[in-house]
Amino acid sequence: MIVRSFLHSQRLSSRCSLQRVYTTMNATQLAERTQRLLNAKSTSGLSYDGLASILGVTNTHAVQLLLGQAKLTPDVAEKLSNALPTISSQDLSDMQSQFPMRSFDSEILKEPNVYRTYEAITHYGEAIKSIINEQCGDGIMSAIDFYCDVGTTTGVNGEKRVVITFNGKFLPHIVQRADDNTAKSPRN
Numbered sequence: 809m810i811v812r813s814f815l816h817s818q819r820l821s822s823r824c825s826l827q828r829v830y831t832t833m834n835a836t837q838l839a840e841r842t843q844r845l846l847n848a849k850s851t852s853g854l855s856y857d858g859l860a861s862i863l864g865v866t867n868t869h870a871v872q873l874l875l876g877q878a879k880l881t882p883d884v885a886e887k888l889s890n891a892l893p894t895i896s897s898q899d900l901s902d903m904q905s906q907f908p909m910r911s912f913d914s915e916i917l918k919e920p921n922v923y924r925t926y927e928a929i930t931h932y933g934e935a936i937k938s939i940i941n942e943q944c945g946d947g948i949m950s951a952i953d954f955y956c957d958v959g960t961t962t963g964v965n966g967e968k969r970v971v972i973t974f975n976g977k978f979l980p981h982i983v984q985r986a987d988d989n990t991a992k993s994p995r996n
Contacts (some may be wrong), residue, residue, distance in 0.1 A: 838876050838909075841899055845874040848892040857959075862891045868956040873903065880904045925972070940978070949976035 849859065860870040863884050872878035873888070880888065880903035889900055916922050929936075940949060954976040963969045
Protein backbone atom coordinates (compact mmCIF):
# COMPACT_ATOMS: atom_id res chain seq x y z
CA MET A 809 0.00 0.00 0.00
CA ILE A 810 1.31 3.40 -0.93
CA VAL A 811 1.11 6.06 1.74
CA ARG A 812 0.93 9.50 0.21
CA SER A 813 3.14 12.14 1.71
CA PHE A 814 1.34 14.65 3.89
CA LEU A 815 3.92 17.29 3.10
CA HIS A 816 5.15 18.50 -0.23
CA SER A 817 7.93 20.68 1.16
CA GLN A 818 9.38 21.41 -2.24
CA ARG A 819 7.57 20.91 -5.51
CA LEU A 820 8.33 22.28 -8.93
CA SER A 821 5.21 24.00 -10.22
CA SER A 822 4.35 24.38 -13.89
CA ARG A 823 6.28 27.67 -13.92
CA CYS A 824 9.37 26.02 -12.39
CA SER A 825 9.14 28.08 -9.22
CA LEU A 826 9.71 26.50 -5.84
CA GLN A 827 6.61 26.05 -3.69
CA ARG A 828 6.98 25.44 0.04
CA VAL A 829 4.32 24.18 2.39
CA TYR A 830 5.26 24.56 6.06
CA THR A 831 4.03 22.36 8.87
CA THR A 832 4.90 21.42 12.43
CA MET A 833 4.56 17.74 11.50
CA ASN A 834 7.49 15.59 10.44
CA ALA A 835 6.11 14.15 7.21
CA THR A 836 8.53 11.23 7.09
CA GLN A 837 7.74 10.12 10.64
CA LEU A 838 4.02 10.49 10.02
CA ALA A 839 4.22 8.48 6.78
CA GLU A 840 6.24 5.74 8.52
CA ARG A 841 3.78 5.58 11.43
CA THR A 842 0.85 5.48 9.00
CA GLN A 843 2.46 2.56 7.17
CA ARG A 844 2.96 0.70 10.49
CA LEU A 845 -0.68 1.32 11.46
CA LEU A 846 -2.00 0.18 8.08
CA ASN A 847 0.19 -2.94 8.32
CA ALA A 848 -1.23 -3.64 11.80
CA LYS A 849 -4.75 -3.34 10.40
CA SER A 850 -3.88 -5.65 7.53
CA THR A 851 -2.34 -8.20 9.90
CA SER A 852 -5.46 -8.13 12.08
CA GLY A 853 -7.70 -9.08 9.16
CA LEU A 854 -10.21 -6.43 10.24
CA SER A 855 -12.12 -4.32 7.73
CA TYR A 856 -12.51 -0.60 8.41
CA ASP A 857 -16.14 -1.30 9.36
CA GLY A 858 -15.01 -4.02 11.78
CA LEU A 859 -12.37 -1.77 13.32
CA ALA A 860 -14.86 1.10 13.61
CA SER A 861 -17.34 -1.17 15.36
CA ILE A 862 -14.73 -2.21 17.93
CA LEU A 863 -13.60 1.38 18.47
CA GLY A 864 -17.14 2.77 18.64
CA VAL A 865 -16.50 5.36 15.90
CA THR A 866 -17.59 5.86 12.30
CA ASN A 867 -15.66 3.98 9.64
CA THR A 868 -14.24 7.22 8.24
CA HIS A 869 -12.99 8.25 11.69
CA ALA A 870 -11.28 4.87 12.09
CA VAL A 871 -9.44 5.47 8.81
CA GLN A 872 -8.56 9.04 9.82
CA LEU A 873 -6.99 7.72 13.03
CA LEU A 874 -4.75 5.36 11.07
CA LEU A 875 -3.83 8.06 8.54
CA GLY A 876 -2.93 10.58 11.25
CA GLN A 877 -5.84 12.88 10.39
CA ALA A 878 -7.64 12.57 13.75
CA LYS A 879 -6.40 12.69 17.34
CA LEU A 880 -6.59 9.47 19.32
CA THR A 881 -8.38 9.78 22.67
CA PRO A 882 -7.38 7.63 25.67
CA ASP A 883 -10.63 5.62 25.68
CA VAL A 884 -10.30 4.77 21.98
CA ALA A 885 -6.53 4.12 22.38
CA GLU A 886 -7.21 1.19 24.69
CA LYS A 887 -9.71 -0.30 22.23
CA LEU A 888 -7.30 0.27 19.32
CA SER A 889 -4.48 -1.43 21.21
CA ASN A 890 -6.69 -4.47 21.79
CA ALA A 891 -7.99 -4.53 18.21
CA LEU A 892 -4.56 -4.09 16.61
CA PRO A 893 -2.13 -5.59 19.14
CA THR A 894 0.93 -5.10 16.92
CA ILE A 895 0.74 -1.30 17.28
CA SER A 896 3.61 -0.11 19.43
CA SER A 897 3.04 1.79 22.66
CA GLN A 898 5.14 4.61 21.18
CA ASP A 899 2.80 4.94 18.19
CA LEU A 900 -0.24 4.91 20.51
CA SER A 901 1.39 7.58 22.67
CA ASP A 902 2.28 9.75 19.67
CA MET A 903 -1.27 9.44 18.28
CA GLN A 904 -2.58 10.82 21.59
CA SER A 905 0.00 13.54 22.19
CA GLN A 906 0.49 14.96 18.70
CA PHE A 907 -2.12 17.10 17.03
CA PRO A 908 -3.08 16.06 13.50
CA MET A 909 -2.29 18.28 10.55
CA ARG A 910 -5.66 18.48 8.85
CA SER A 911 -4.88 19.77 5.43
CA PHE A 912 -5.85 19.46 1.82
CA ASP A 913 -3.45 18.05 -0.74
CA SER A 914 -4.70 18.89 -4.23
CA GLU A 915 -2.90 15.79 -5.56
CA ILE A 916 -5.61 13.64 -3.94
CA LEU A 917 -8.10 14.96 -6.51
CA LYS A 918 -6.31 12.88 -9.13
CA GLU A 919 -7.52 9.70 -7.39
CA PRO A 920 -10.76 8.65 -9.17
CA ASN A 921 -12.88 7.91 -6.06
CA VAL A 922 -11.93 11.22 -4.48
CA TYR A 923 -12.38 13.12 -7.73
CA ARG A 924 -15.87 11.71 -8.31
CA THR A 925 -16.93 12.52 -4.74
CA TYR A 926 -15.59 16.06 -5.18
CA GLU A 927 -17.39 16.28 -8.52
CA ALA A 928 -20.69 15.16 -6.95
CA ILE A 929 -20.38 17.74 -4.16
CA THR A 930 -19.56 20.55 -6.59
CA HIS A 931 -22.26 19.48 -9.04
CA TYR A 932 -24.95 19.31 -6.35
CA GLY A 933 -23.40 22.03 -4.15
CA GLU A 934 -25.76 24.86 -5.01
CA ALA A 935 -28.80 22.62 -4.59
CA ILE A 936 -27.46 21.32 -1.25
CA LYS A 937 -26.84 24.91 -0.08
CA SER A 938 -30.35 25.95 -1.12
CA ILE A 939 -31.95 23.08 0.80
CA ILE A 940 -29.81 23.73 3.91
CA ASN A 941 -30.80 27.41 3.82
CA GLU A 942 -34.48 26.60 3.30
CA GLN A 943 -34.60 24.02 6.08
CA CYS A 944 -32.17 25.58 8.59
CA GLY A 945 -31.76 29.26 7.72
CA ASP A 946 -28.74 31.37 6.82
CA GLY A 947 -25.67 29.38 7.81
CA ILE A 948 -23.43 26.43 7.06
CA MET A 949 -22.85 22.80 7.97
CA SER A 950 -19.96 22.31 10.37
CA ALA A 951 -17.06 20.12 9.33
CA ILE A 952 -15.84 20.12 12.95
CA ASP A 953 -18.98 18.93 14.79
CA PHE A 954 -19.39 16.43 11.98
CA TYR A 955 -19.86 12.74 11.32
CA CYS A 956 -19.17 10.96 8.06
CA ASP A 957 -20.02 7.34 7.36
CA VAL A 958 -19.60 5.32 4.16
CA GLY A 959 -21.54 2.21 3.29
CA THR A 960 -23.34 0.43 0.50
CA THR A 961 -26.86 -0.44 -0.50
CA THR A 962 -28.43 -2.39 -3.33
CA GLY A 963 -30.08 -0.54 -6.20
CA VAL A 964 -33.38 -1.44 -7.86
CA ASN A 965 -31.53 -3.45 -10.51
CA GLY A 966 -29.46 -5.37 -7.96
CA GLU A 967 -26.34 -3.24 -8.41
CA LYS A 968 -24.11 -2.22 -5.51
CA ARG A 969 -24.43 1.49 -4.70
CA VAL A 970 -22.32 3.72 -2.45
CA VAL A 971 -23.97 5.69 0.38
CA ILE A 972 -22.06 8.58 1.97
CA THR A 973 -23.69 10.26 4.96
CA PHE A 974 -22.59 13.72 6.07
CA ASN A 975 -24.02 14.66 9.45
CA GLY A 976 -22.84 18.12 10.48
CA LYS A 977 -24.11 20.59 13.05
CA PHE A 978 -25.84 23.62 11.53
CA LEU A 979 -24.00 26.85 12.29
CA PRO A 980 -26.09 29.96 11.71
CA HIS A 981 -24.44 33.14 10.51
CA ILE A 982 -24.82 35.94 13.04
CA VAL A 983 -25.49 39.63 12.82
CA GLN A 984 -22.22 41.15 13.98
CA ARG A 985 -23.55 43.64 16.50
CA ALA A 986 -20.78 45.78 17.97
CA ASP A 987 -22.33 45.60 21.45
CA ASP A 988 -22.14 41.77 21.40
CA ASN A 989 -18.44 41.70 20.50
CA THR A 990 -16.53 40.93 23.70
CA ALA A 991 -13.10 41.57 22.14
CA LYS A 992 -11.74 45.09 22.29
CA SER A 993 -11.78 46.75 18.88
CA PRO A 994 -8.33 47.22 17.34
CA ARG A 995 -9.53 50.66 16.19
CA ASN A 996 -9.74 52.02 19.74
